[in-house]
Amino acid sequence: MKFSSRRYSAWSLLRARFAGAGYWRPLWSGRTLQTAYDVVVVGAGGHGLATAYHLARDHGLRRVAVLDKGLVGYGNVGRNTTIVRSNYLLPENHYFYEDALRRYETLSRDLNYNVMYSPRGVVDIALSDDDLPVLARRGNALRMAGIDAELLDVAALERFVPALAPRRQRRFQIAGALLQRRGGTVRHDAVAWGYARAAAALGVDIIEHCEVTGVHTQGGSATAVETTHGAVQAGRIVFATAGHTGLVGRMLGVPLPIETHLLQAMVTEPIKPLLDTVLVYVGPGHAESYVSQSDRGGIVMGGHLDGFPSYTREGRWHRLEDVVQASVELLPQLGGLKLLRHWAGTNDMTMDGSPLMDRVRYDNVFLNAGWCYGGFKSIPASGAAMARFVASGTAPDLIRAFGLSRFATGHLLDEPGYGPYPVRL
Ligand SMILES: Cc1cc2nc3c(=O)[nH]c(=O)nc-3n(C[C@H](O)[C@H](O)[C@H](O)COP(=O)(O)OP(=O)(O)OC[C@H]3O[C@@H](n4cnc5c(N)ncnc54)[C@H](O)[C@@H]3O)c2cc1C
Numbered sequence: 250m251k252f253s254s255r256r257y258s259a260w261s262l263l264r265a266r267f268a269g270a271g272y273w274r275p276l277w278s279g280r281t282l283q284t285a286y287d288v289v290v291v292g293a294g295g296h297g298l299a300t301a302y303h304l305a306r307d308h309g310l311r312r313v314a315v316l317d318k319g320l321v322g323y324g325n326v327g328r329n330t331t332i333v334r335s336n337y338l339l340p341e342n343h344y345f346y347e348d349a350l351r352r353y354e355t356l357s358r359d360l361n362y363n364v365m366y367s368p369r370g371v372v373d374i375a376l377s378d379d380d381l382p383v384l385a386r387r388g389n390a391l392r393m394a395g396i397d398a399e400l401l402d403v404a405a406l407e408r409f410v411p412a413l414a415p416r417r418q419r420r421f422q423i424a425g426a427l428l429q430r431r432g433g434t435v436r437h438d439a440v441a442w443g444y445a446r447a448a449a450a451l452g453v454d455i456i457e458h459c460e461v462t463g464v465h466t467q468g469g470s471a472t473a474v475e476t477t478h479g480a481v482q483a484g485r486i487v488f489a490t491a492g493h494t495g496l497v498g499r500m501l502g503v504p505l506p507i508e509t510h511l512l513q514a515m516v517t518e519p520i521k522p523l524l525d526t527v528l529v530y531v532g533p534g535h536a537e538s539y540v541s542q543s544d545r546g547g548i549v550m551g552g553h554l555d556g557f558p559s560y561t562r563e564g565r566w567h568r569l570e571d572v573v574q575a576s577v578e579l580l581p582q583l584g585g586l587k588l589l590r591h592w593a594g595t596n597d598m599t600m601d602g603s604p605l606m607d608r609v610r611y612d613n614v615f616l617n618a619g620w621c622y623g624g625f626k627s628i629p630a631s632g633a634a635m636a637r638f639v640a641s642g643t644a645p646d647l648i649r650a651f652g653l654s655r656f657a658t659g660h661l662l663d664e665p666g667y668g669p670y671p672v673r674l
Pocket of ligand 1: 291292293294295296297316317318319320322323324325326327328329330331332333459460461462489490491492493512513514551592593594595596620621622623624625626627
């Protein structure tokens, strides 16, 4: 595997200090906004950048722009808890997320950029003997689809996660777990930077600080986007604006089945290696936590949404307390640690918890949205599939179930509705 990033020795860092800004090579170079493109992608998060990259790489489209009102990586793509997995129960979901996980496995090589995929395993914990069959059902569905899943009894779980032993210190009993070994974490900003760099190298214009404020139409088609830098003609438009999708609906005059909710995450001070996997836990009081340890040593934790629609990025204390409570129930060792930082992002929640990849209102306007808790792990699959959809005009089979019409026909993909163990991050 060849990575183009330099190795920085103490000497090279010293040289950089005196050589000034010219020493650091930008990952992608600034471009000037053109007046017309074949495809304009709105939103330089993971989904927008991956879509643009695949449009250029797989479909040979060179006149592609990605416009963002802020900076690359400042949205949710750089705010998540970095968990990737494909262990969903519903076939539409597990095949789609498995496609993404397979692409993550080779993404560093494909982008020639180290995204630090760490297949450390994702462990869903069962608290009672009643929970185990629910996890077993999910595991069986996955195995029948050729996706790895293992049901662990308590002894096997404690072997896999030594931090969970000894049993007597735990406040609540644990009955077992479902493990997906190939699940794990991927460095989130590296994913944004890697796609941005690779897309720019293929000629995609990435324009930051350029907000799309409207869509021009003529004869039933979209013709251009209005931006804070003026109008830009577009053959096709892709909206990949995550938490801002409700506003896009308003812009297009189409109410979308999406609400924007806050999701928080937090990280402790760094400690020595304690946890080399991802634990997902829903406590008896329904407080939820997913816990992993970052490469820097901090314990990263996340939980439920804050539970009310908002575009602010200021989380509420009660959710922070909930997540910490659940994490300490699971791993009492964390009790004495200091929280270093906590932050929030705006999540585009659909009413069934599954994403939307479809045309919206006009034949040449495409929507990539509704990622809920799963929008990071899905990036490589949605990027490739949306690019194919946009380039060919036909939705690939992999994403056909994620259309808007399911809210009219009632064919919802309600993954959390299938059992008391909603799988989230
Ligand atoms: C705390 C937290 C933890 C999470 N943990 C996980 C996890 O562990 N695993 C997982 O799979 N998912 C996780 N998620 C969800 C995941 O991060 C998001 O679903 C995903 O990043 C959304 O897609 P994106 O990367 O394209 O979005 P974003 O990075 O938000 O990109 C959207 C971009 O659109 C731009 N934009 C919006 N409106 C306009 C406009 N009008 N004009 C121009 N630009 C515009 C924004 O500036 C933004 O940069 C988490 C989310 C949060 C907040």
